Amino acid sequence: MLARIYSAAVLGVDAYEVEIEVNAAGGPPCVVVVGLPDTAVKESRDRVTTAVSNSGYYWPRGRTTINLAPADIKKEGPSFDLPIALGMIAAAQEIDDEIFADFSFVGELALNGAVRAVKGVLPVALEARRRGKRGLIVPEANAREAAMVAGIDIFGVANLRNAFQFVRGEKQLTPERGDWSEFFAHHQSYEVDFADVKGQSHVKRAVEVAVAGAHNILMIGPPGSGKSMLSKRIATVIPPMALEEAIETTKIHSIAGLLGSERAFVATRPFRSPHHTISDVGLLGGSATPAPGEVSLAHNGVLFLDELPEFKRSTLEVLRQPLEDGRVTVTRAAGTVTFPSEFMLVAAMNPCPCGYFGDLKRECRCSPVQVQRYRQRISGPLLDRIDLHIEVPAVEYRDISSDRAEEKSDAIRARVAEARERQQVRFRRDGKTTCNARMSARQIKAHCKLNDDSQELIRIAMTELNLSARAYDRILKVSRTIADLEGMEAISPDHVSEAIQYRTFDRNLWI
Ligand SMILES: Nc1ncnc2c1ncn2[C@@H]1O[C@H](COP(=O)(O)OP(=O)(O)O)[C@@H](O)[C@H]1O
Ligand SMILES: [Mg+2]
Ligand SMILES: [Zn+2]
Incomplete structure (x- = not known):
């Protein structure tokens, strides 16, 4: 008895269909998984058989072969648990696998049969739609995220029983409704605004220039001068993302497992602020599962490197490829994948180890040699890619205590948008360059x-x-x-x- 069922796996930022065959034959009982699966898929064998039993179903008695195709791509992650389990139940019950034909399935199983959230359901939903499936069955926790894709019904399931009863027609499920264009239209505002920043007009001007030409920027100033505060607001003055950009960024966040029912779609430009202890893998992406790194999570937004001299030199040097190419290629055991990584780099640093070099009120305790060493920690090749450096002095008391209204992000963004428009017109003839920085x-x-x-x-x-x-x-x-x-x-x-x-x-x- 053979049961065929469909799923999908993520490679880079896109998903591809995976066809799962469960073949039940005679002989002594055993379960074999083929199709170059990684250890995660092998582990899934134990979860699946336990979940099937604990849900009150039998799995095939004899030799069961589970084949995941295409065989030439190494598949990762636990998201095939649900379709494998359904295939096993169908094979054991000798049910016609026609019931699965219109659907695609993803979900991890807990031992008790509960369906757990998985990563990357947005690209999976796009692939299922592309394949003309009528519906996609996903873990309940991922339903809202997947439902951002219009033109395919998304059904969230709580457990294996629900899923099986649904395809058997024994249980009704209401498709989750969502729509990214609608969500997008209503979720484009930021929680912070440049109007929160008092004074510092010359710094704001430098930020405006940087954003207008998409130039990378470095801020240098003592602790508390507002470098972090300013950086967090930079995304608010970049012109809004186009829907296509938002989808691209959302796919990356979906794959990283950062979305949920609260935040099902990334409609505003991301602001990512990795700590200086971050590993190269964390920054660029990679590791056992194909996880995008911070440079890709910041795609179409801002990557903020606070305390720049504290980053390892080698870490800063690996930023060269993404900064240069706008994408990053990650090599793993399973092969190479490419993630987009077009971001504006915003870096911040103190002027010296103690932080108060050049400060008017507090005295710096560092020797000239210490100051020089501190600054030389920043790698030349990275500095080469930063067009603007700006000193951020401690904010003046009269500025911070003033109730003068500061200019809002909207107003700054409008000027930036005009400057970017001029660049687009100019570069239209030249090909792919869209901004002065490039x-x-x-x-x-x-x-x-x-x-x-x-x-x-x-x-x-x-x-x-x-x-x-x-x-x-x-x-x-x-x-x-x-x-x-x-x-x-x-x-x-x-x-x-x-x-x-x-x-x-x-x-x-x-x-
Ligand atoms: N220009 C400013 N206007 C209003 N508040 C400010 C300003 N500069 C600093 N602050 C306040 O000081 C705090 C510390 O600033 P922060 O951005 O963390 O400084 P830095 O990153 O340079 O050490 C901010 O959270 C904010 O409350
Ligand atoms: Mg700070
Ligand atoms: Zn100092």
Whole structure:
């Protein structure tokens, strides 16, 4: 007796259909799983047989072979428990597997037969819809997340019995209703706003310039000066995600198991803030299950690295690939997968180990050598990819105590959106570049022409302020963005001199 049933597995950010065959034959009882499953699938054999018995069903008496196809992809995770169990029950009862044909199934089983949440149901639902399935059976806890995909019925089940009775037509289930376009339309606001930040107008300006050109930014300031507070608000001034972007980011969060009924869809730009002790795998992704790392969870949003010098040098260096390519390739035993990772990098650091170098009120206790060593911890290649550096001084008492209304994120975002629009128009002809930060050397040449005055200004800065050669291109790109914010086609000396100010680290003035 052979029972065929469908499931799906996630590879990278997408899912592919998995066909499961359960074949019951004569002979001494044993259960064999084939199709290159990993250890998780083998472990599932024990859970499944126990869950089947504890749900009051028999599993086939003789030799049972379970085959997961396609065989050439290593499958991971416990999400095949439910379909395997259903297939075994059908094989044991000699029921026609037609009852499974219209559906796809995912779910982990507990020993008592309860169906437990799994990761990645959003891509699984997309795949089931693509395959023309009428419905997808998922753990109850994942129903809302899967139901964001329209055009396929999502049924949440609490336990194995429910699922079997449902496909047998003995139990009614109401499909979970959701719709990402509707959810998306109503969940685009942030809980924080730039208006919460008092004073610091020059820092806010630097942030606006950074976001306008999608430039990475580094903030340097003493503890308590508001670096974390400002960073958390950066996503609020980036133009809203397009629905396609939101779906892409949601798929990644779904695969990482970060969604639930509270948060079934990622409609706002993510803000990810990994601790400096994070492992390379945690940052880039990988490990035994195909987990996206922080760089991918931040896709289309902000990756915030607080206390930058505390990160291991090697950890910062692995950020190069995602920063450069906007995606990251993770190699694991099961093969390589690629996750998208386009984010804006926001980094923060104290100016010295004690934190108060250059502070007007408190004295720094560090020796010049300590200060220098601290700053040299930041890897050059990473620094190379940060276009703006901004000093964040301790907030002034009169600012913090003032009840003057500060500008809201909405207003800043509107200006950013206009500057980005100008960039899109400009780059439309050039191909895939969409923002100033990503201009190639050729594009910089074409789009960042300087008049004689600007040229002279940069020349002076380079020599007198001892700017590095690599600072040159950064200044040009940032000047371009400042001009775009002003709606000017030509870059003026004012734009250039503002851009030069954002090179604190190169200027070496404060060492
Ligand atoms: N400009 C500001 N306006 C309002 N509150 C501020 C400002 N700067 C700092 N604060 C307050 O100080 C706290 C500490 O700031 P934080 O962002 O954690 O500083 P940092 O990350 O630089 O150490 C914030 O949570 C906030 O309550
Ligand atoms: Mg902080
Ligand atoms: Zn110090």
